[in-house]
Amino acid sequence: MTETIKTDCLIIGAGPVGLFAVFELGLLDIRAHVVDILDKIGGQCAELYPEKPIYDIPGFPTVTGQGLIDNLMKQIEPFGAQFHLNEMVSEVENLGTATAPLFRVKTNGDTVFETKTILIAAGGGSFQPKKPPIPEIEAYEQESVYYAVRKIETFRDRSVLIVGGGDSALDWTLNLVPVAKRVTLMHRRDDFRAAPHSVEQMRALVRDGKMDLKIGQATRLEGQNGRLSSVICRDNDGGEFAVACDAMLPFFGLTMKLGSIADWGLSLNENLIPVDTEKFETSVPGIFAIGDINTYPGKLKLILSGFHEGALAAQKVQRYVYPDRRVTFQYTTSSTSLQKKLGVA
Amino acid sequence: MAKIQFIDFCGTARTVEAEPGSTVMEAAIKNGVPGIEAECGGACACATCHVYIEPEWQEKVGPPSSMEEDMLDFAFDVRPNSRLACQIQVKAELDGLTVRTPEKQA
Numbered sequence: 001m002t003e004t005i006k007t008d009c010l011i012i013g014a015g016p017v018g019l020f021a022v023f024e025l026g027l028l029d030i031r032a033h034v035v036d037i038l039d040k041i042g043g044q045c046a047e048l049y050p051e052k053p054i055y056d057i058p059g060f061p062t063v064t065g066q067g068l069i070d071n072l073m074k075q076i077e078p079f080g081a082q083f084h085l086n087e088m089v090s091e092v093e094n095l096g097t098a099t100a101p102l103f104r105v106k107t108n109g110d111t112v113f114e115t116k117t118i119l120i121a122a123g124g125g126s127f128q129p130k131k132p133p134i135p136e137i138e139a140y141e142q143e144s145v146y147y148a149v150r151k152i153e154t155f156r157d158r159s160v161l162i163v164g165g166g167d168s169a170l171d172w173t174l175n176l177v178p179v180a181k182r183v184t185l186m187h188r189r190d191d192f193r194a195a196p197h198s199v200e201q202m203r204a205l206v207r208d209g210k211m212d213l214k215i216g217q218a219t220r221l222e223g224q225n226g227r228l229s230s231v232i233c234r235d236n237d238g239g240e241f242a243v244a245c246d247a248m249l250p251f252f253g254l255t256m257k258l259g260s261i262a263d264w265g266l267s268l269n270e271n272l273i274p275v276d277t278e279k280f281e282t283s284v285p286g287i288f289a290i291g292d293i294n295t296y297p298g299k300l301k302l303i304l305s306g307f308h309e310g311a312l313a314a315q316k317v318q319r320y321v322y323p324d325r326r327v328t329f330q331y332t333t334s335s336t337s338l339q340k341k342l343g344v345a
Numbered sequence: 346m347a348k349i350q351f352i353d354f355c356g357t358a359r360t361v362e363a364e365p366g367s368t369v370m371e372a373a374i375k376n377g378v379p380g381i382e383a384e385c386g387g388a389c390a391c392a393t394c395h396v397y398i399e400p401e402w403q404e405k406v407g408p409p410s411s412m413e414e415d416m417l418d419f420a421f422d423v424r425p426n427s428r429l430a431c432q433i434q435v436k437a438e439l440d441g442l443t444v445r446t447p448e449k450q451a
Contacts, residue, residue, distance in 0.1 A: 164418065188423050
């Protein structure tokens with residue numbers, strides 16, 4: 001039994017908006033835990049466009065996606081938020097009341113939180129592996145088709161087809177060759193965007209007859225009862241060939257899906273979460289939605305809008321966490337108490 | 346303005362007006378053309394605006410850059426006429442361009 005983490009606020013999503021919410025909450029003495037499905041902090045900024053310049057962050061004529069995340073991490077450092085990466089919230093159970101909310105939240109990594117409030121800052125949803133549109137692929141997902149390697153042992157003495165041309169595909173090819181019965185790597189072209197030294201190692205293994213390389217794309221799966229026996233592929237001239245295998249690992253990058261948020265009892269509108277524009281609270285008191293995942297009249301999916309939404313949501317979070325506190329509004333430029341929290345006074 | 350025609354997987358055609366200088370992806374999103382998702386908003390980072398260029402337009406549209414070719418690895422059912430719509434800039438000579446969208450983007 002894992003220990004339950006008790007907290008005032010759980011932030012779902014470690015993108016720019018979730019990170020800045022840590023700051024706004026921190027100024028109000030509210031410590032937060034942050035959960036993100038990716039293995040790194042930064043959300044889309046870090047995953048999709050770390051090197052692309054962003055031109056509409058106030059005060060920064062230009063800043064890259066990763067640059068913005070690095071700065072935000074520096075800015076929120078005084079508040080010691082705890083990050084739980086590689087985890088996705090799978091269940092939210094409502095234990096409280098409308099005036100004193102309390103939620104039990106479980107992740108797919110078996111972490112359990114008991115939190116007074118939840119701030120959903122999940123952007124376009126959670127990043128999940130892209131599934132190739134091969135007919136009936138779902139039927140094989142239990143025993144034969146995997147989108148990630150959780151345990152290398154799963155592949156011992158099996159014939160594995162790895163599909164893709166990036167670092168995931170190449171790294172797992174190199175790691176599974178010593179374990180699997182046979183590894184076949186298939187890519188749509190004889191050109192790999194993975195790190196050059198991995199590509200060289202792979203080519204050497206092919207030369208030595210220790211693995212196979214095929215150029216083509218998977219079109220059909222053959223097997224029975226969820227057990228794969230071969231993958232039918234098309235080469236670039238339209239010809240067909242089969243790769244005998246009992247395990248397949250397609251690596252086609254990530255896509256964003258709403259995921260379990262749809263099951264938490266919140267009102268949704270076309271995969272977005274409607275909120276009010278005073279507190280950015282959802283239909284469930286104590287659960288807030290900020291950034292790209294929410295919707296309201298006039299909504300703009302801008303990072304700066306998400307910052308504003310986080311600041312206002314934090315005020316209402318404060319009401320739940322410190323119901324008896326007399327609220328006074330303060331500026332970081334002049335308030336000694338805020339400056340102490342920031343570690344500068 | 347240039348006219349761009351999108352034909353979806355089922356064969357339904359939709360024609361939209363596109364502003365020169367914008368991209369074929371932007372024209373699709375602005376006009377709510379289904380079959381183009383553009384998750385990353387045009388950063389050439391997601392391959393969810395994959396289209397097939399009709400053969401008669403291939404020469405005028407040209408081939409993908411090497412960065413785009415890398416990104417096409419994330420798309421499904423990639424063919425010799427595959428492009429990412431966010432990387433095709435609309436210009437006067439592309440007036441009438443016809444592209445097809447695949448069965449599934451992501």
